[in-house]
Amino acid sequence: MPVYCITGTNRGLGLEFVKQLAQSSTNTIIATTHPRATDLADLHAVASPSTHILTCDVSSIPSIQSFIQEATHALNGGHLQKIDFLLNNAGVNLAPQQTSLSLGPDELHAQFAVNVLGPAKLVELLLAAGLLSPSVRILNMSSSLGSMQFSSSLRPRWCAGYAISKAALNMLTVHQSEDVRRELPGAVVVAMAPGLCKTRMGGEEAVLEPRESVGGMLRVLGGLGSEDTGLFYQWTGEKVPW
Structure with missing residues (x-):
């Protein structure tokens, strides 16, 4: 019985992950x-x-610490179940x-706090608490x-602060792919781009339905092998240039 841990699930792609996995x-x-x-009604409806x-x-580090205590309790005290997919x-x-x-x-600091420091x-x-499985798959949503390479091709360029924070997240992924493996040799850590989806964040220009993106990401996640750690993928499974 695989265990999935997903952050940010009250709407958007996080909600769609829960919807598909709950099936x-x-x-x-x-x-x-x-x-x-x-706005948790939709989440409760699909759970x-x-x-x-x-x-x-x-x-917030205190919030993460409180969450880990609750997650440990939810996973039978942490003795029987561990997180297979983060x-x-x-x-x-x-x-x-x-x-x-x-x-x-202020905006740049807030984006780094959520988009980079949070996953770190x-x-x-979670690793220190012993809640990650020996072969955990970690997806950092980039x-x-x-x-x-992609951003340098854009005219005009978009969302400077967000783009900078996601580039930092990619570097975090590279470091985690080595550091986590020293503790859990079977772990795989990847960054993944979900595409421009029809969510509140994706905006009016988005063309991709969340169900397509999430379905693709779950297929990629399920097929990851040891050799994939530290790489950057599209939701389709194509590699993204750094």
Whole structure:
């Protein structure tokens, strides 16, 4: 019975991950939401009996620590079940109109706190708590905008602060792919771009349905091998240039 842990599940791609995974009674799901999230009706509607809905603000270390205590209890005290798939999905794109010449310090710091420090500390603290399985698959939700090659081809360039934070997340993935493996030799850590999806973050220009993106990412995630660790993939399974 595989255990999936997904951050940021009250809407968008996180919600779709829960919806698709909950269709199988063999999946145990830990679905996190921000403590201030109030729009949880859709999540409760798609959750299965084996879905645990817990709160976690990934930008707050105390919140992550509290979440880990709750997750340990949900997983039978941490003795019988461990997390097989960790999906660091929670992310923010603040002030997308800002360019490299108009970056707001508050917005940039907030994006780094959620998009980079959150996945870093969540992996660190879950590992320290012994909640990751020996062959855990970790997906860091990135973006094509985090690719130097892709972003350099854009005219005009978009979402400077968000793109910079996702490039940093990609580097975090490279480091985690080595560091986590020293503790868990069977672990695989990848970055993945979900495509421009029809979500609140994706906006009006999006053409990809969330169900297509999530279905593709789950197929890629399920097929990852040892040799894939530290790589950057599209939702289709194609490799993304750094």
